[in-house]
Amino acid sequence: MICLYLLCLGSAQAQKLTLSGNVRNVAQRPLQAVKVILQPGSRTLLTDSAGNFRFTGLSGGNYNVSASTDGYHTATATVYLPVTQPIVLILTPSRHHLHDVVITDQYAQLRKKEESLNVEVVNSDFIQRNLGGSLMATLSRLPGIKTIGIGSGQSKPLIRGLGFNRVVVVDKGVKHEGQQWGADHGLELDQFAAGEVEIIKGAASFIYGSDAIGGVINVKQAPIPAAHTMGGSVDLIGKTNNNLYGTSVNLYGRSKVWFFDARATYQNYGDYRVPTDKVSVYNYPVSLYKNHLRNTAGTETGLHFSTGYVSDRFRSVFYVSNVYSKSGFFANAHGLEPRQVDTRLHDSSSRDVQLPSQEVNHFKVINRSTYHVENHQLEMELGYQRNFRQEFSNYINHGYMPPNYPDSMRVRIPSTLEREFDKHVYSLNFRDVISLGKHTVTAGINGEYQDNDRSGWSFLVPAFNQTLAGAFVYDKFELNDRILLHGALRYDYGRINMFRYADWFPSYRDEDNTRTPEYLVRADNKTRTFNSLVWSVGMNYNLEDFTIKANVGKSFRMPIAKELGANGVNYHYFSYEKGNADLSPEQSYQADLSVGFAHNRWSVQVSPFYNYFSNYIYLNPTSAHDYFYGAGNQVFQYTQSRVARYGGEVDVKYQLLKSLTAEALGEYVYARQLSGDKKGFTLPFSPPASLLLNLTWSPQVIRGLNNTYLSVDYRLTSKQNRIVPPELVSPGYNIVNVQAGTRIRLYNQPVMVSLQAQNLFNTRYLNHTSFYRLINLPEAGRNIILSLKVPFQLVSSKN
Amino acid sequence: MKRQLIALCLIFIVSAGACKKDSNEKIDTEYPVIDISTADAFPKQCSVVKRGQKFNFKANLTDNAQLGSVSVDIHHNFDHHTHSTEVSDCGMDPIKTPVKPFLLIKDFSIPAGQTSYQVNAEINVPADIDPGDYHFLIRLTDKEGWQTIKGLSIKIQ
Structure with a gap:
């Protein structure tokens, strides 16, 4: 690494040329505060009130200039220095047309060149093209991204094999807080409301704090509309596999400085279908009625409203949203536990939700404000979230629970309320981005307070509250026009208070036929505090057709309440989960490298990584059974072990013809526990290696059609035989997905049509990272997805 | 200079790959076996x-490496809540409300270091419990934490 720096230092050359220019809108009015980026070198400026910008100290050669701001398409130009005249960049409003894929790709490329971590950026076009059952399922087409999912609408991200609380999801600048630890529920995000999603593969604790040890998914809001416009769009969507229908309606408007943006989404789906009419839950054969996975129907709604003030220097936006979902669990098993089913009740309708089921409601209010003064950009986010999740199931007396649900309990907790989690989260972020010549210094603080309550007749995690506070400083230094250096330092403090819980029923210690009843104390009042200092250094080296980036850093993660305080029986997993109050914060060291090459028709990117955990927190299935606290179940104990992980992604693209591209995306992760009880084993939910081969045809001109594409994905997934108890070896599989779309005009109204066929050949396969893998449930069969997007303009900008 | 950089990158990748060693060390991924076919x-x-009688729980427990522990759970199935892990169903009695159902949760020790063990444990069925459909759930682990579950449907008369 040091050699790389030295090599690069030697490349300084005579720098004396200047590139100046002007940014205007289509009406030739100058645009102020437009971000102008110069490549190579990633130098960034904002235009002044006359729309002017000026880069000095340049050497001769080819440069790429891009100008971007909210409400407009990014404009780019290639310039060969020296030039005699200032250049002019014209920005066109983005809401007048549908997003142009090519231009946003360029933005993504620029973003990648400026960031020393591994970044993927996708926009709403990508989401529309690859629309899956949830936002995370949609993103899983990207190399290195997988999901842990249950059913057809719930999934959580897995970045390079790490998931749950090791991935941070940021929504509109604020960390999204739900019940991240669970595999049987999804993320409460509406994929129609996502404007752009940026994914950091690898540790990014220094900027996002605890939990960003595996990666970050940053969901950004839709761009602010251009001044003096009003419009909206209507999305319609239908899926054949689970007979989903849905719509999302958007309306926006802006005067000069005030704007609003509103969206309502509704989706309703039936039981999903699998390519088999019989599955085996353990040895017990379960017949599926018309291939339906019984009771996996659901509904989802999303309501979003944002409004704010936008001026050259100051901007403040309020976002309010509520995302609700109700869905059923496969009725023949609750968790992994086989269940008797009243097939007449369940099979009478494929759209109803019976027990077991879950309901989740996530409410958010966020304010984002930025203030630009001289060389400071002050940014602040304030947020309040409430996540309320309930899991419903008929009362069953597992373990020592009384045979009949007592009436004294019924008044407090309904007999069908198995679990309830109620989370209130208050967040504050503040940053100052300071431009100091070739340094861009970001200094900031993050704070979060959580209050968590629980209910239900089953106990797993105690109620708790927690406070997190962190401060960081990050410097991006432009050494020369090819090299960017990054350095960051962060300090965090965390405190967690867990509260006492005792069983509502007595357990019995069976000793010599004398049964002593005892109300077991599952959790006691307990406080833990944590401190952590982390750092990161990185560099970017950008040549015309060759880029290298490297990053090394330390990350951390504070143990969560479940890891510290779990002491309950998870009857649906046949496990007694036991926390460990003495766990220390997880520490991780990661080295990332990414090498890219693009020339003529070729584009290649290779991104290997190496990661070492000195104390990975792991729920270890032991050989013991606990017949008192654990009611006879296998003891799963939280422990810490040393873990090494490595792997990477490869992306090779080749332009066969002007309108035909071929692409191969490969991903591989290897993990190994280096100490402890499971030394030599991998980590749970290790994704198997996979390769995605794609052929995309995007003809330039077909009469009456624009943005037409036809794309075929052939995904090859290898067998996963690196497993850890209680997993099963998953065989390899190959599936084919097809995406096609175009933009047509109907009665002078543009309509964007997208069609997808997922699992085209109705292949029966098992997904190693699916929740239902352990009871051998195959993944969804063929699914044809049709979506229409109809944008409309009520008032268009006169300029 | 480009060439040097590529060479450096290659060295980095190769050396990262070289960190991997002893990855062929054998780990145990086999589940233990509960055999009730004898x-x-x-x-x-x-x-x-x-009811009011004793019976002996007998099964052959085996594992490729080393057995862990075995636990037995007898609970009522008057509400037909779950089915067993086995294929045949035993013709269940009508659903009824439990009054004093039998409940037994017990673990039995297996001597350390065994790959095969015949469990033979006496179980007392009290005389005053509800007769009817019950589940007899056997959970067996091995040293590595792999667990095999056998859920049998039995009747208590």
Whole structure:
């Protein structure tokens, strides 16, 4: 690494040329505060009130200039220095047309060149093209991204094999807080409301704090509309596999400085279908009625409203949203536990939700404000979230629970309320981005307070509250026009208070036929505090057709309440989960490298990584059974072990013809526990290696059609035989997905049509990272997805 | 200079790859086995036991490496809540409300270092419990934490 720096230092050359220019809108009015980026070198400026910008100290050669701001398409130009005249960049409003894929790709490329971590950026076009059952399922087409999912609408991200609380999801600048630890529920995000999603593969604790040890998914809001416009769009969507229908309606408007943006989404789906009419839950054969996975129907709604003030220097936006979902669990098993089913009740309708089921409601209010003064950009986010999740199931007396649900309990907790989690989260972020010549210094603080309550007749995690506070400083230094250096330092403090819980029923210690009843104390009042200092250094080296980036850093993660305080029986997993109050914060060291090459028709990117955990927190299935606290179940104990992980992604693209591209995306992760009880084993939910081969045809001109594409994905997934108890070896599989779309005009109204066929050949396969893998449930069969997007303009900008 | 950089990158990748060693070290990924197919094993699917009497729980437990522990859970199935892990169903009695159902949760020790063990444990069925459909759930672990579950449907008369 040091050699790389030295090599690069030697490349300084005579720098004396200047590139100046002007940014205007289509009406030739100058645009102020437009971000102008110069490549190579990633130098960034904002235009002044006359729309002017000026880069000095340049050497001769080819440069790429891009100008971007909210409400407009990014404009780019290639310039060969020296030039005699200032250049002019014209920005066109983005809401007048549908997003142009090519231009946003360029933005993504620029973003990648400026960031020393591994970044993927996708926009709403990508989401529309690859629309899956949830936002995370949609993103899983990207190399290195997988999901842990249950059913057809719930999934959580897995970045390079790490998931749950090791991935941070940021929504509109604020960390999204739900019940991240669970595999049987999804993320409460509406994929129609996502404007752009940026994914950091690898540790990014220094900027996002605890939990960003595996990666970050940053969901950004839709761009602010251009001044003096009003419009909206209507999305319609239908899926054949689970007979989903849905719509999302958007309306926006802006005067000069005030704007609003509103969206309502509704989706309703039936039981999903699998390519088999019989599955085996353990040895017990379960017949599926018309291939339906019984009771996996659901509904989802999303309501979003944002409004704010936008001026050259100051901007403040309020976002309010509520995302609700109700869905059923496969009725023949609750968790992994086989269940008797009243097939007449369940099979009478494929759209109803019976027990077991879950309901989740996530409410958010966020304010984002930025203030630009001289060389400071002050940014602040304030947020309040409430996540309320309930899991419903008929009362069953597992373990020592009384045979009949007592009436004294019924008044407090309904007999069908198995679990309830109620989370209130208050967040504050503040940053100052300071431009100091070739340094861009970001200094900031993050704070979060959580209050968590629980209910239900089953106990797993105690109620708790927690406070997190962190401060960081990050410097991006432009050494020369090819090299960017990054350095960051962060300090965090965390405190967690867990509260006492005792069983509502007595357990019995069976000793010599004398049964002593005892109300077991599952959790006691307990406080833990944590401190952590982390750092990161990185560099970017950008040549015309060759880029290298490297990053090394330390990350951390504070143990969560479940890891510290779990002491309950998870009857649906046949496990007694036991926390460990003495766990220390997880520490991780990661080295990332990414090498890219693009020339003529070729584009290649290779991104290997190496990661070492000195104390990975792991729920270890032991050989013991606990017949008192654990009611006879296998003891799963939280422990810490040393873990090494490595792997990477490869992306090779080749332009066969002007309108035909071929692409191969490969991903591989290897993990190994280096100490402890499971030394030599991998980590749970290790994704198997996979390769995605794609052929995309995007003809330039077909009469009456624009943005037409036809794309075929052939995904090859290898067998996963690196497993850890209680997993099963998953065989390899190959599936084919097809995406096609175009933009047509109907009665002078543009309509964007997208069609997808997922699992085209109705292949029966098992997904190693699916929740239902352990009871051998195959993944969804063929699914044809049709979506229409109809944008409309009520008032268009006169300029 | 480009060439040097590529060479450096290659060295980095190769050396990262070289960190991997001893990855072929054997780990145990086999589940233990509960065998109730022998003639003297008891109970079996649909076995019947009598109230106020004792019976012996007998099964052959094996593992490729080392057995862990075995636990037994007898609980009522008057509400037909779950089915067993076995294929045949034993013709269940009508659904009824439990009054004093039998409940037994017990673990039995297996001597350390065994790959095979015949469990033979006496179980007392009290005389005053509700007769009817019950589940006899056997959970067996091995040293590595792999667990095999056998859920048998039995009747208590």
